[in-house]
Amino acid sequence: MRSFLSLILLTFLGVVLSQGNDARPPLGFVQSKNGKFVLNGKLFNFVGANSYWLPLLTSKEDVHTTFKEMQGAGVKVLRTWGFNAINGSELAGALESGLTYYQLWNSTDWTLNEGPQGLKRLDYVVDTAGQYGIKIILAFTNNWVGYGGAELYINWIAGAGKTHDVFYSDPAITKSYQKYVKAIVNRYKNSPNIFAWELMNEARCLGDLPSGPNCAPASGTPLLSKWYKAQSDYVRSLDPNHMITTGGEGHFFWQGENAGYYYDGNFVSDYNFNGQAGEDFDADLALENIDFATYHIYPEYWYSNLNHPGTNWTVKDWGLKWIQAHADAAAKAGKPVILEEFGVSGLQNKTDIYPAWVDLALKTKHAGILPWQFGQLGLKESGGNRVIKYADLLVDGASPNDGLAIYRNQTTVWNIFKNAAKVQEGRSK
Numbered sequence: 249m250r251s252f253l254s255l256i257l258l259t260f261l262g263v264v265l266s267q268g269n270d271a272r273p274p275l276g277f278v279q280s281k282n283g284k285f286v287l288n289g290k291l292f293n294f295v296g297a298n299s300y301w302l303p304l305l306t307s308k309e310d311v312h313t314t315f316k317e318m319q320g321a322g323v324k325v326l327r328t329w330g331f332n333a334i335n336g337s338e339l340a341g342a343l344e345s346g347l348t349y350y351q352l353w354n355s356t357d358w359t360l361n362e363g364p365q366g367l368k369r370l371d372y373v374v375d376t377a378g379q380y381g382i383k384i385i386l387a388f389t390n391n392w393v394g395y396g397g398a399e400l401y402i403n404w405i406a407g408a409g410k411t412h413d414v415f416y417s418d419p420a421i422t423k424s425y426q427k428y429v430k431a432i433v434n435r436y437k438n439s440p441n442i443f444a445w446e447l448m449n450e451a452r453c454l455g456d457l458p459s460g461p462n463c464a465p466a467s468g469t470p471l472l473s474k475w476y477k478a479q480s481d482y483v484r485s486l487d488p489n490h491m492i493t494t495g496g497e498g499h500f501f502w503q504g505e506n507a508g509y510y511y512d513g514n515f516v517s518d519y520n521f522n523g524q525a526g527e528d529f530d531a532d533l534a535l536e537n538i539d540f541a542t543y544h545i546y547p548e549y550w551y552s553n554l555n556h557p558g559t560n561w562t563v564k565d566w567g568l569k570w571i572q573a574h575a576d577a578a579a580k581a582g583k584p585v586i587l588e589e590f591g592v593s594g595l596q597n598k599t600d601i602y603p604a605w606v607d608l609a610l611k612t613k614h615a616g617i618l619p620w621q622f623g624q625l626g627l628k629e630s631g632g633n634r635v636i637k638y639a640d641l642l643v644d645g646a647s648p649n650d651g652l653a654i655y656r657n658q659t660t661v662w663n664i665f666k667n668a669a670k671v672q673e674g675r676s677k
């Protein structure tokens with residue numbers, strides 16, 4: 249009798265517990281399950297857009313125009329920056345030009361700008377995305393100086409003359425980063441318009457400051473992997489429901505012949521494969537609170553010797569190899585992978601190369617494909633002409649162009665992604 253009762257009790261508990269473990273996320277939240285994204289019980293595969301400049305626009309109408317264009321192109325996920333930090337010395341200029349800023353640094357601490365020129369602009373983007381059926385990947389900081397990334401934390405907290413990797417090791421910097429992460433996560437953690445949190449854009453041991461000696465997995469100290477673990481665990485402690493990813497470029501830590509390539513008959517060890525950059529794609533993806541993989545492709549900017557006599561690789565082939573390698577690694581880890589950024593210069597190069605890359609990404613079941621970067625025409629603010637920051641300009645209504653923007657008028661390239669979006673939609677059932 250007693251044992252019968254406890255059996256019932258145990259069975260009951262077991263059901264409750266297994267329901268607890270299997271708990272569905274709130275409606276409209278995307279989940280990573282058995283190597284796939286799942287949304288409201290259906291698979292979710294997508295083509296996405298990169299647009300860091302969207303929260304930098306000052307006109308709400310232009311935000312709508314852009315989302316509408318994305319929706320028309322079949323875009324389901326927008327990746328943008330959840331950071332925009334300025335130095336105290338930039339404040340006067342920012343107020344004059346209307347520059348969006350969320351963090352203002354003027355001492356070892358920063359102040360949060362929740363005002364109309366600050367997080368209210370990001371709020372507007374996050375809220376509006378949902379009206380167009382789009383979800384957002386939000387990155388917490390940048391490896392590079394653009395829009396105020398790691399370098400501001402390093403310079404203000406650790407002081408001048410430090411190496412870039414102190415960002416991952418200095419406890420005061422981690423505390424400051426987490427304070428910002430907490431502000432952002434708490435602001436949007438109930439929103440189904442967030443697709444995932446991203447710990448950093450393109451984390452590396454070096455940034456615009458040089459690397460220190462004790463960062464790379466190749467040196468026996470996988471500082472970046474440790475940081476990914478600590479920060480993904482921290483974000484999970486704040487938000488049990490949204491997915492978390494690294495935002496990394498996808499560098500491997502491989503050994504021997506796999507750690508490089510041949511050039512003119514000589515073996516060249518390569519930071520994309522030998523662990524020198526800081527990431528260890530396979531180990532990082534295995535972390536409990538990293539829900540899916542990201543990687544980027546910029547062979548023209550990473551290698552000077554592709555497409556030349558003496559090398560075994562063209563830009564196109566190098567990208568194909570990189571795509572296959574990440575698809576294989578993600579399949580092994582049992583987690584989804586997204587091709588999160590990629591670009592080649594020139595319209596003809598894009599026309600020649602993107603179809604092959606996109607085809608292979610589709611064939612190898614990438615859950616997401618996000619070219620760098622989305623281009624928008626017909627923006628109206630400031631008469632369509634405005635300096636945002638750095639070389640980022642609106643020109644005759646066109647969004648900033650770093651040579652990689654894809655606008656609707658570039659029909660052949662535009663349609664590569666529009667068609668891929670249809671394929672992904674067909675695989676979302």
Ligand SMILES: *[C@@H]1O[C@H](CO)[C@@H](O)[C@H](O)[C@H]1NC(C)=O
Nearest residue numbers: 335336337339340352354355
């Ligand atoms: C930054 O700090 C300096 C020195 O303490 C001060 O003079 C200046 O007003 C501050 N600027 C801002 C924007 O807080």
Ligand SMILES: *[C@@H]1O[C@H](CO)[C@@H](O)[C@H](O)[C@H]1NC(C)=O
Nearest residue numbers: 335336337338399400403404
């Ligand atoms: C603040 O910005 C100014 C101007 O860009 C730069 O010279 C200075 O080094 C920055 N300070 C810090 C601590 O990053």
Ligand SMILES: *[C@@H]1O[C@H](CO)[C@@H](O)[C@H](O)[C@H]1NC(C)=O
Nearest residue numbers: 510511512513514558559560
């Ligand atoms: C191409 O790679 C092979 C090894 O896979 C190497 O033996 C050969 O020398 C390479 N070719 C050139 C031109 O570097």
Ligand SMILES: *[C@@H]1O[C@H](CO)[C@@H](O)[C@H](O)[C@H]1NC(C)=O
Nearest residue numbers: 548555563593594595596597
């Ligand atoms: C196309 O790619 C080649 C090789 O990577 C490069 O040399 C060339 O400048 C690119 N074309 C344009 C228009 O950028």
Ligand SMILES: *[C@@H]1O[C@H](CO)[C@@H](O)[C@H](O)[C@H]1NC(C)=O
Nearest residue numbers: 625643644645646655657658
């Ligand atoms: C498309 O629009 C962009 C941005 O205004 C412009 O630079 C380009 O010349 C236009 N035409 C084509 C065919 O790319």
